[in-house]
Amino acid sequence: MRPLPVGAHGLLIELDTADEVEALHAELLRRVADGTLPQVTEIVPAARTVLLDGLADPPGLIAELAGRHIPPLDASDRPSVEIPVRYDGPDLADVAALWGVTPDEVVRIHSGTAFHVAFCGFAPGFGYLTGLPEPLHVPRRATPRTRVPVGSLALAGPYTGVYPRSSPGGWQLIGTTDTVLWDPQREPAALLSPGTRVRFVPQDGPGPAAAHIQEAAR
Template sequence: MTPPASGPRAAGPLPLRALPVGEHGLLIELASAEDVEALHAELLRRAADGTLPAVREMVPAARTVFLDGLAQPRALGADLATWHVPPLTAGDRPAVEIPVRYDGPDLAEVAALWGVTPDEVVRLHSGTAFHVAFCGFAPGFGYLTGLPEHLHVSRRETPRTRVPVGSVALAGPYTGVYPRSSPGGWRLIGRTDAALWDPAREPAALLTPGTTVRFVPVDAPVPAPRTTPSPSDRIPEEPAR
């Protein structure tokens, strides 16, 4: 697969591989998480304006998008290679602000790994515009990208048997918020009272693929999150990634 070019990508066809899955599924492999976001947004736009063939399910992941319920997956796979897909801009994404009390038990450890003070961890983390790359592990859990590579941290050598609900955590290139209590080995730097998953809400998930997320430092208690819709809106165990 062709590697992504450095710098902002111009609008045009994406390097991809489309693989039929069964009779009605299509797995689209892409070169980067940014390409996944851009293609997912384009698929949503075409679905909204009626130019995308009928699809029952659309699932973005780290480097893939899966479509199910297609009448002719091979035909769409061939057509995808010709699409002109624009790069995403900030205005294309819905936005969410999540209030966080930065008092996690691993905050000092993360500061040591970053070579900064705990206050600087708060400044760097809350100053980052994160994007929900994909969701998984548990209802409402989003894998958020945005931290530069030199701030990526490994998971704990010994996972916790119980991570409290609302914990804001780091592992590898991702930030995440635990939507409910579960075992986990991510490094905990804070906590929020935001409801990541609420079946009575529409949509039930606060974080959906493509959403921009900013964490806002606050003192306890933490209030509910603020959300801004996009103009184009429309068992768990440890997160493994």
């Protein structure tokens, strides 16, 4: 765990693995929930780091975290979501070629993968989902699309994501969902937040718009 200074009131804690990031993030959220973390405005997990901002005493928190055992992550603690998907994206055949399998195999492998949200960014409600093994990582499109439709299921590098609104984008599009990823009038506004477990459920034709949200049994 390497703490790096971020201005006068922030800390960027760098870790060796994505699992360590998730374990530290879960520990920080537990401590926010039980009121034992000093006042903090933002806790932003990312690929190999957790950013804390709005701290009164960053060195004090460094000292305290350094002497503390961070328990490994208990995945059953995290909320899980199933997202119905039509695997009908324009890049499905290209992804199948990159993987060296048939498009049907892409559907079977992708919908059989247990994903989780490593972090969010790019746009509100956009989660970077990990879970695909390294041989299945794919490059971005050589030429980004000027408009990717809302609800597009897409792959790039180690990540899977769903576009919460239409925007330009360079990811490989393999499917479509009617699930609303982001609705600022909803509580919570974001369907996916860091740590959420996700499975994609294949569907034929137009399907129900709502995802099945299950709170983890404790």
